[in-house]
Amino acid sequence: MEPVATTFFFYLLSGLAILSGVLVITRKNPVHSALALILTLLCLAGLYLMLYAPFVAGVQIILYVGGIMVLFLFVIMLVNLERSQKEKQFNQQWVPGILAAVALGALFVTIYIKGGALFVRPEIRFPEAENTQQVGQMLYSNYMFPFEIASLLLLVAIIGAVVMAKKKI
Amino acid sequence: MPDFITNYLDKNVHVTPGEYGSPFWALVYILVVFGGVSMAVVCMNWLERKILAHMQIRLGPMRVGPHGLLQPIADAIKLILKEDIIPEGADRFVFWIAPMIILLAVFSVYTVVPFGPTHAITDMNIGILFMLGVSSLGVLGIVMAGWASNSHYPLIGALRSSAQMVSYEVAMGLAVISAVLMTSLNAEGTGTLSMIGIVHAQYAQHVWFIFKFFPLGLIAFFIFAVAMVAETNRAPFDLPEAESELTAGFHTEYSGLRWSLFMLGEYAAMIAVSSIAITLWLGGWMRPFPNLLSGPTWDLAFSFFPALTFFGLAGMTFYSTMRMPRHSFFRVQTIGLGAFGAVFALIGLILLLPGVNGRIQDIYWFIFKIAVFMYLYIWYRGTFPRYRFDQLMKVGWKILLPMGIGVLMLTGIVALRTELWDFMHEALRRLVHV
Numbered sequence: 206m207e208p209v210a211t212t213f214f215f216y217l218l219s220g221l222a223i224l225s226g227v228l229v230i231t232r233k234n235p236v237h238s239a240l241a242l243i244l245t246l247l248c249l250a251g252l253y254l255m256l257y258a259p260f261v262a263g264v265q266i267i268l269y270v271g272g273i274m275v276l277f278l279f280v281i282m283l284v285n286l287e288r289s290q291k292e293k294q295f296n297q298q299w300v301p302g303i304l305a306a307v308a309l310g311a312l313f314v315t316i317y318i319k320g321g322a323l324f325v326r327p328e329i330r331f332p333e334a335e336n337t338q339q340v341g342q343m344l345y346s347n348y349m350f351p352f353e354i355a356s357l358l359l360l361v362a363i364i365g366a367v368v369m370a371k372k373k374i
Numbered sequence: 375m376p377d378f379i380t381n382y383l384d385k386n387v388h389v390t391p392g393e394y395g396s397p398f399w400a401l402v403y404i405l406v407v408f409g410g411v412s413m414a415v416v417c418m419n420w421l422e423r424k425i426l427a428h429m430q431i432r433l434g435p436m437r438v439g440p441h442g443l444l445q446p447i448a449d450a451i452k453l454i455l456k457e458d459i460i461p462e463g464a465d466r467f468v469f470w471i472a473p474m475i476i477l478l479a480v481f482s483v484y485t486v487v488p489f490g491p492t493h494a495i496t497d498m499n500i501g502i503l504f505m506l507g508v509s510s511l512g513v514l515g516i517v518m519a520g521w522a523s524n525s526h527y528p529l530i531g532a533l534r535s536s537a538q539m540v541s542y543e544v545a546m547g548l549a550v551i552s553a554v555l556m557t558s559l560n561a562e563g564t565g566t567l568s569m570i571g572i573v574h575a576q577y578a579q580h581v582w583f584i585f586k587f588f589p590l591g592l593i594a595f596f597i598f599a600v601a602m603v604a605e606t607n608r609a610p611f612d613l614p615e616a617e618s619e620l621t622a623g624f625h626t627e628y629s630g631l632r633w634s635l636f637m638l639g640e641y642a643a644m645i646a647v648s649s650i651a652i653t654l655w656l657g658g659w660m661r662p663f664p665n666l667l668s669g670p671t672w673d674l675a676f677s678f679f680p681a682l683t684f685f686g687l688a689g690m691t692f693y694s695t696m697r698m699p700r701h702s703f704f705r706v707q708t709i710g711l712g713a714f715g716a717v718f719a720l721i722g723l724i725l726l727l728p729g730v731n732g733r734i735q736d737i738y739w740f741i742f743k744i745a746v747f748m749y750l751y752i753w754y755r756g757t758f759p760r761y762r763f764d765q766l767m768k769v770g771w772k773i774l775l776p777m778g779i780g781v782l783m784l785t786g787i788v789a790l791r792t793e794l795w796d797f798m799h800e801a802l803r804r805l806v807h808v
Contacts, residue, residue: 234465236465236468236521237468240468240518243514259498259499259500260499260500260503262500263500263503263504263507264503264507266504266507266508266510266511267503267506267507267510270507270510270511270514271507271510271511271513271514271543272510272540274514275510275513275514275517275536275540276540278514278517278518278521279517279533279536282517282520282521282529282532282533335499336499337499337500337503337567338564338565338566
């Protein structure tokens, strides 16, 4: 089926993502920040869906929202919120902040103006219905080596976590 | 009638309304499914209390209506009328939104539940992934509810139940992957994650995945069946609300309507995970032996099942009506019970109509399988003693997870046995020649 109201949903999702992204840094309560971050990640999943990448969207929800953010909330709930609320939220480094913002803004503007020529306009090579299958094919044929390296890295991380957590093995 | 209504009713349309792109019919399906699930939760409420009572040789609810049939309605009215308490110092916004998130997560799952080849709201390429992902959002609601209550018991309870859900999700995912792996055993060699595609794969391979590669499919199903009970926080894994040993978990501070939202979410989640199990291992909407006992005669024979079920229910109700005490106090109740049986009989008659009969077959078998699972849930609760928390974690991480990995690897090996054999053969040959 043809997508409906794509522009509307694009602006809705990206607007929500930006809004909740701002909330992440302005909220004083870390739990509220984490909840806003979850909303941002969900909006990103929606944007992936609009890019005909349902698999990426599903994995985004499972890993980031269902896994990582739940652990984040776990940790935040266990720390002492009273102290963090009394601390200053922003440090007063205006000059580096403004410089970084200007640089990033310049980058965005450049890409907005010249981006059409810099990047090849993507065409949808795989219909949405085969996206997952294509991702699987790619991962296990062309990109087999990087994929295995990444899983090795994760294994190392798991072992490292166990070693750090256990005093005696 | 306008085009947007009639388009989808074309006889040549064999897809779900979501795929066809008909917002009107998608909305109708959404309303029907959500209404049906809410109704099922109400029925489950009564059935659970009644069946559990009979298992424990009690009567269960008997006062409100004949055999307590109106008890769920009385409960609902009570919950709505109760005072809605928000504790002092609670985070009001998070407290308010937590039950909503749980409900939203659970009900979103139903978008891809296939009640039939065309009877689903939509079919997604990532169907099963979507179901697992969205249902894992429920953990967020639990954590938020526990934290926002600003009280110790809910916080500890939330940590307890979210740790439980996160751990069992892993074993659950491994079991699901081994079933998805089985879908790829066709000529093209590509599997599918779509819920409807998985059922079609079982039809094409002439076997429910629970019996595929016996006993591998059965073990995967077993892992899922255990993890599914833990995921929905039901007995024997109902630590979040272990009413006899611990203070109720994350919803200690909730009351009235908000508390009932948690209950609605729990029962709806039970139906949702059961439907995952049915779709992956028990042939989804297919009737028993669709390949072996095929042909018009068998089709006709199996098409009587829906009506017979309702006639059976009607018969049971009429029998109970006969046994009601013959006293003027009970006259209204007896008439009510008789009318209830008459409604069952009427539904049975409607299901016999030729036009209706052919269309509800898939839905009937799917719901029949869900009903079996719901009975199992109640049966577990009546049978098994509750696990202790360390035992629960041990079962999840040290038994189910290794079992899941083992089954996944074995399934892969068995599925690719010819290729693997050829590969070994080739490797040995080269080794010898060098």
